Amino acid sequence: MSVTQNRPSQREVQSPPPKRRGVTVRGKSLPYLFLAPSVVVLATMMGYPLVRMVLLAFQNMNNYRKFVNPSLVSYVGFQTFSSILSDPLFWQVIRRTLIWTALNVGLSMLIAMAIAALLGRISPWARVTLITVLLFVWSMPTIVTGTVFRWLFDNAYGVIDYILYLVGFKGMLHHDWFADPNQGLYVVVTSVVVWGALPFLVLALHAGMTQVPTELKEAARVDGASPLQVYRNVTLPILRPLLLITTALSFIWDFQVFNQIWTMRNGAPEQGYWTIGVYLFEQAFDRNRYSDGAVISVAMIVIMMLVLVFYIRQMLRIGDQK
């Protein structure tokens, strides 16, 4: 207490003009000195590779020989772009990725909001149980999750088929979930991704819901609003910014899903399972077509930026704040 009160006067006494100038000069270069290491590391490990990636899109590094011997690589203008963009497979992958991502983001947000609302109206012991389960789910590495779910959905000894059989779907015993890529991707992989996404979304939304002032809800109730109306007209508007952020994050994660698809298809996803991340990996790294991969990378980043314009604008605003 006394320290804070005495501070202004002591500072005036203790800092004579010459010394203060010294401090400001050092204060000007010090932050740059502190930033230098991370700027250098990120520029060499991320900035330069990104530039290199964009250059690759205009080159023809499309076999392993050219990868190990870069002197064989030459610039080909927009040739790689036109060959990828005229490939029906590319547009098929883009379409599939966008539809699948929308499905996953929508499902995870809806289920997460339901569970978050549920958390608000159950007894403390039930809340602790559910949150504990969510934390364990959250902690699972995606590679492990994919491996576990492949076993759950196994067609010979998988437990999902057996449970369906037990509850009356006799024909589902030994059902092969992965034979049809549409079923495999839109049902099985979706269930893995939504399962993994729920914990973060539920806990974030639940935290947001507890911030909604109870007086507002009480007032609405007194005025005769039904629980659903209270939710729609009081809770949701207050949650809106949080919903935007969680939706944007879900999009970022689901759009580039790779690990779950990779492990569920045991390291060799069939073409019907290719979303843009898998497609990019197969082209660039499995077939050593780095320039093709670079064009797909550019497309991937452009699509993300287009979808997330509003989110990026939000970030620019964060930069404005102190």
Added chain:
Amino acid sequence: MSTYRRAPRRAMTTAFWNTVAMVVSIVLGFPIYWMLLTTVKSNKDLIAQHPTFWPSHWDFSSFSSAMDDNFGANLWNTVVITLGSVAISLVVGLLAALAVARFDFRGRKPFIVAILVVQMVPLVTILVGLLPVLNSANLIGSLLGLILAYLVFTIPFIIWTLRTYIVGIPAELDEAAMVDGCTKAQAFRRVVLPLLAPGLVSTGVFAWIQAWNEFVMARQIMGPAQNKTAMVWLTFFSSTPSHGSDYSGQMAGALIIAAPVIILFTIFQSRLSTGLTAGAVKG
């Protein structure tokens, strides 16, 4: 009167929602339960026509079948790589976080925006350009190559998270220390650092978890068998002819490499959101 009638009804609804919550918990927790259960089931149980929800007898042989020739070496690689990249990025990231949180300088805003935007760029797109770079630097197949590659996501994460922690430590505290005769460096070491320690630990733990779980970079940068990381090991283990249908071995391997993450995550998750300096500047 109305309160008398409402109380039991409210208890009923709570009981109903509690039941729903338990069903949700069981459904969400079931995959983890099944993973644990599979590791202690005997092979005979595993290929039974009707799977059982409890082992007929306990069999831990799955763990020894998971530990094949490469398992130990691969796990050790992961330990070295993750600790290496987290150590480097904590030092580098702490400096940048201090600059952003405690200094006002030209270029501060663009830097913050860059750190935020950079975290959105998919790793796999960076890897397309990074692999040729690492190749010309002769870093493919080396632990150092992967340690450096991981800095791409650990450093932005650490800068952003630590910045929040440092902003939470009132600047009046270090000013007070400097008024009392500390130099800037001393004020940092004696005041800021102790308050920041919990934040440093949990930030480090979460960066470490991300590095531990990373797959795409590890698969492409690290080469042959003994050189893999644990996650890459699991995908190869699961697709070899000898272990492709050895699900108890796969689950045991999955459990071992996930265990450190699960334990640390559940311990530190609750800490991430608690206020650090609550009460530090009380009157």
